[in-house]
Amino acid sequence: MTKRIRTAVIGTGFMGRVHLEALRRTENVDIAAIAGRNAAVAEKLGSAFGVPHLAPEAVLHDASIDAVHICTPNAQHFPMAQEALLAGKHVLCEKPLATSVEEAQGLAALAAQKGLRNCVCHNLRYYPMVQQMRAMREAGDLGEILVAQGTYSQDWLLYDTDWNWRVDSKAGGPSRCMADIGSHWFDMVEHLTGLRVSSLCADLNTVHKTRKQPKGSVETFANKLLSADDVIETPIHTEDFGAVVFRLGDRARGSMTASQVSAGRKNGLRMEIYGTKAGVAWDQERPDELWIGHRNSANCVIVKDPSLLEPAARSFADLPGGHSEGYDDTFKQVFRRFYGSIADPGVTPEYPQFIDGLRQMVILGRELESHRMRSWVDVPAV
Numbered sequence: 001m002t003k004r005i006r007t008a009v010i011g012t013g014f015m016g017r018v019h020l021e022a023l024r025r026t027e028n029v030d031i032a033a034i035a036g037r038n039a040a041v042a043e044k045l046g047s048a049f050g051v052p053h054l055a056p057e058a059v060l061h062d063a064s065i066d067a068v069h070i071c072t073p074n075a076q077h078f079p080m081a082q083e084a085l086l087a088g089k090h091v092l093c094e095k096p097l098a099t100s101v102e103e104a105q106g107l108a109a110l111a112a113q114k115g116l117r118n119c120v121c122h123n124l125r126y127y128p129m130v131q132q133m134r135a136m137r138e139a140g141d142l143g144e145i146l147v148a149q150g151t152y153s154q155d156w157l158l159y160d161t162d163w164n165w166r167v168d169s170k171a172g173g174p175s176r177c178m179a180d181i182g183s184h185w186f187d188m189v190e191h192l193t194g195l196r197v198s199s200l201c202a203d204l205n206t207v208h209k210t211r212k213q214p215k216g217s218v219e220t221f222a223n224k225l226l227s228a229d230d231v232i233e234t235p236i237h238t239e240d241f242g243a244v245v246f247r248l249g250d251r252a253r254g255s256m257t258a259s260q261v262s263a264g265r266k267n268g269l270r271m272e273i274y275g276t277k278a279g280v281a282w283d284q285e286r287p288d289e290l291w292i293g294h295r296n297s298a299n300c301v302i303v304k305d306p307s308l309l310e311p312a313a314r315s316f317a318d319l320p321g322g323h324s325e326g327y328d329d330t331f332k333q334v335f336r337r338f339y340g341s342i343a344d345p346g347v348t349p350e351y352p353q354f355i356d357g358l359r360q361m362v363i364l365g366r367e368l369e370s371h372r373m374r375s376w377v378d379v380p381a382v
């Protein structure tokens with residue numbers, strides 16, 4: 001019988017709940033504890049899921065717990081992941097892995113030294129149609145990649161009355177929009193094309209130089225429910241928007257924007273890859289569809305159906321055609337592979353690891369530097 005793994009989730013907000021629900025659908029895993037900064041919230045969530053709540057420090061030092069999920073604000077990732085690794089636990093950390101290249105390097109090195117499984121949650125790779133794009137590129141259907149373009153656009157921080165810990169660089173790190181959603185886009189473009197961003201030029205914009213900060217704390221996407229009465233006018237040092245042009249490998253070129261102030265766009269990740277033979281385009285808000293474009297024959301839109309996907313993409317779709325698979329399911333796909341690799345130490349990890357989180361921190365660091373210098377910068381390999 002496969003060994004059952006005991007895990008714990010730290011963080012009880014948007015991601016904490018998403019991780020709990022996806023863990024419930026993951027084979028061979030028991031949720032041993034839920035932990036949060038607010039014990040009453042953790043207790044309520046824990047009792048709804050039938051699991052005990054513990055203080056975060058207690059989770060990190062409970063020898064019976066094999067693995068932890070870190071679903072807290074970005075600045076907590078490094079200290080919590082470091083402590084968990086030192087305590088001998090496998091770690092699945094939300095993105096971005098850290099708030100600096102140095103922190104991410106430290107975590108990647110420590111995980112390697114300890115020989116522990118480590119995952120950074122770039123889950124958006126695992127939509128079935130994203131894997132279909134990757135499998136088509138690997139099979140040579142796209143030809144040589146020439147162009148990558150797209151956007152990750154949202155509107156939930158459009159108004160200066162919108163507030164979340166992400167806007168505060170002490171909790172989120174020096175970058176906001178590019179770290180929060182731009183990192184998903186760059187992880188995806190490198191994963192899809194197999195190419196590496198080799199240089200870039202970035203322009204970032206903080207639309208709201210000050211925001212109205214509520215006096216209490218606000219969980220993600222909950223700000224629309226607040227009244228604007230009880231606020232403090234707070235200076236903002238993190239960007240609302242970023243535009244990046246980049247070189248991908250030697251020959252390919254690309255451009256992308258990331259925005260949290262684009263009215264009407266809720267979670268609009270769009271990825272377009274064009275090669276010498278064909279192009280593909282995918283939109284996260286219509287995840288089961290994939291556009292395939294040709295120069296000399298009709299374009300088409302294919303709809304997710306495991307029996308019609310490339311063999312390499314098939315295991316990322318659990319349901320038959322016509323049964324949609326969405327955002328929640330991408331977590332299940334990551335977790336299944338992460339825990340599979342814990343259960344069987346011989347398995348090669350098939351999920352984004354801390355080294356991939358470090359890669360995103362390097363790209364992010366170069367974006368900030370390019371913006372500061374108002375010039376192109378090279379992006380070193382990791």
Ligand SMILES: NC(=O)c1ccc[n+]([C@@H]2O[C@H](COP(=O)([O-])OP(=O)(O)OC[C@H]3O[C@@H](n4cnc5c(N)ncnc54)[C@H](O)[C@@H]3O)[C@@H](O)[C@H]2O)c1
Pocket residue numbers: 010011012013014015016035036037038056071072073074076094095096121122123165180218219220
């Ligand atoms: N992979 C994805 O698609 C995705 C989506 C959203 C968020 N995220 C990432 O998940 C992380 C959490 O984001 P969120 O949207 O869930 O935020 P959130 O504000 O909804 O929840 C954060 C939780 O962390 C808790 N917390 C804060 N400080 C803590 C501490 N010191 N100890 C224990 N708990 C603490 C808060 O009480 C809250 O419950 C972030 O790093 C974010 O980038 C990833």
